[in-house]
Amino acid sequence: MTVHAMNHFTILAEDLDKTCAFYRDLLGFEAGYRPDMGFPGAWLYAKDQAILHVIAGRPLPNPRRGVLDHMAFSATNLAQTTAKLKAQGVRYDLGRQTETGTWQLFFQDPNGAVVELDFEASEAEA
Numbered sequence: 001m002t003v004h005a006m007n008h009f010t011i012l013a014e015d016l017d018k019t020c021a022f023y024r025d026l027l028g029f030e031a032g033y034r035p036d037m038g039f040p041g042a043w044l045y046a047k048d049q050a051i052l053h054v055i056a057g058r059p060l061p062n063p064r065r066g067v068l069d070h071m072a073f074s075a076t077n078l079a080q081t082t083a084k085l086k087a088q089g090v091r092y093d094l095g096r097q098t099e100t101g102t103w104q105l106f107f108q109d110p111n112g113a114v115v116e117l118d119f120e121a122s123e124a125e126a
Contacts, residue, residue, distance in 0.1 A: 008049075008052060009071045010054075013054050015056075016040055016041065019056075019110055023044050023054075023109070026088070027046075027073065027075075028046070029051070032050060040056040040057045046073075070114035072116035076123075078123040078124070085107060090108075093106045
């Protein structure tokens, strides 16, 4: 057996609607099919892949970040993304990888989960 791809991340949410709106509005994810699992939640899709599973109705661990340090996604349009974050009052950190020049943008979702977006080195700084 060998792993060949990332399937999905799962996060816990206090406010399901706010969490889904955050990922929809900032990252362009779309809610899609989710089987009845006996508890509230949502599956958020990037293209045809359910990449983020959101579970609601359970207490969040303390500290919130648990063992998952962050989730990272490849992204495009750095300037537009940072403008969206600023418009919504989301604090972020932006830096570059030393060797590759890849832009790395870090911020937290409404539940405290850290999100990293990686942009090509050729993108203009916001």
